[in-house]
Amino acid sequence: MISSLDQAETLRGMREQLDGAAAEIKMPATRVLSVTSGKGGVGKTAVVSNIAVSLAKQGKKVLIIDADLGLANVDVVLGLAPQYNLNHFFNGERSLEEVMVEGPYGLKILPAGSGVQQYTRLDGQLKMRLIESLDALTEHFDLVLIDTEAGISDNVTYFNVAAQDILVVTTPEPTAITDAYALMKLLSTQYHQKRFLLTVNSVREPDEGLDVFEKLTMVSGRYLDIFLDYLGCIPFDRKMHESVRQQQVMVDLYPDHKVAKAFSSLAATLIETPSNTQAQGTLQFFWKQFLSAGTEAS
Numbered sequence: 001m002i003s004s005l006d007q008a009e010t011l012r013g014m015r016e017q018l019d020g021a022a023a024e025i026k027m028p029a030t031r032v033l034s035v036t037s038g039k040g041g042v043g044k045t046a047v048v049s050n051i052a053v054s055l056a057k058q059g060k061k062v063l064i065i066d067a068d069l070g071l072a073n074v075d076v077v078l079g080l081a082p083q084y085n086l087n088h089f090f091n092g093e094r095s096l097e098e099v100m101v102e103g104p105y106g107l108k109i110l111p112a113g114s115g116v117q118q119y120t121r122l123d124g125q126l127k128m129r130l131i132e133s134l135d136a137l138t139e140h141f142d143l144v145l146i147d148t149e150a151g152i153s154d155n156v157t158y159f160n161v162a163a164q165d166i167l168v169v170t171t172p173e174p175t176a177i178t179d180a181y182a183l184m185k186l187l188s189t190q191y192h193q194k195r196f197l198l199t200v201n202s203v204r205e206p207d208e209g210l211d212v213f214e215k216l217t218m219v220s221g222r223y224l225d226i227f228l229d230y231l232g233c234i235p236f237d238r239k240m241h242e243s244v245r246q247q248q249v250m251v252d253l254y255p256d257h258k259v260a261k262a263f264s265s266l267a268a269t270l271i272e273t274p275s276n277t278q279a280q281g282t283l284q285f286f287w288k289q290f291l292s293a294g295t296e297a298s
Contacts, residue, residue, distance in 0.1 A: 209233025
């Protein structure tokens with residue numbers, strides 16, 4: 001059995017090796033963004049899919065990781081039927097390259113399995129193997145979007161902490177706002193996350209999104225030591241349900257619609273918003289590229 005001391009020594013050795021390699025290899029940093037929500041039913045997967053396609057349309061190389069490891073649906077929303085999923089990777093049957101599938105405009109997806117409870121709580125060994133395998137991918141991505149499951153499970157906190165930026169999706173419903181605050185409180189008080197991005201979905205008018213932002217800013221400013229950055233809102237429209245039924249994203253099915261334009265604007269705002277450039281520890285996706293970027297910046 002490997003002791004915690006041995007694991008720490010191993011991690012230190014890996015960091016030293018990567019630090020030396022970073023001085024010779026200048027790799028552009030991959031931005032990793034977790035998209036999360038305290039409550040289900042807020043349209044988080046639709047937000048992920050539409051943002052990803054918008055970014056790909058703008059020439060960005062994008063990877064979606066479907067991190068809802070028990071109730072996956074990113075592939076369904078995008079109209080894909082993958083042969084393999086992350087369960088095959090965790091089982092040791094397939095590599096990440098074999099699991100990865102291509103979506104619209106060159107977008108890449110790591111689909112999760114559905115209806116299998118086994119990996120709804122990853123152990124430390126599987127978490128580390130996932131990080132190492134992602135870091136070893138030969139293909140470079142500009143952005144990685146992680147679609148977490150809803151709630152505050154161990155997997156949710158893990159994927160949020162392992163990302164550089166956290167985008168919280170909520171709606172104007174009081175229960176969704178309360179659950180979004182509860183998630184940020186957990187990540188702040190127990191995992192020391194201090195910065196969150198926010199988007200409000202299904203608003204009747206833009207002021208409704210700003211109102212949600214102001215409420216969360218006020219309560220978090222009173223009780224939490226965090227910074228909340230508002231990226232914008234997405235209008236409510238029944239055509240969103242039509243796009244889900246047709247397994248096409250709004251930005252493709254109705255590109256001139258106000259909702260599609262809102263998603264495109266959100267993607268552009270995301271690109272312009274500065275990322276958290278400080279790696280938060282060894283449990284960080286693409287932390288090798290952080291080391292390289294840090295060396296290049298110095």
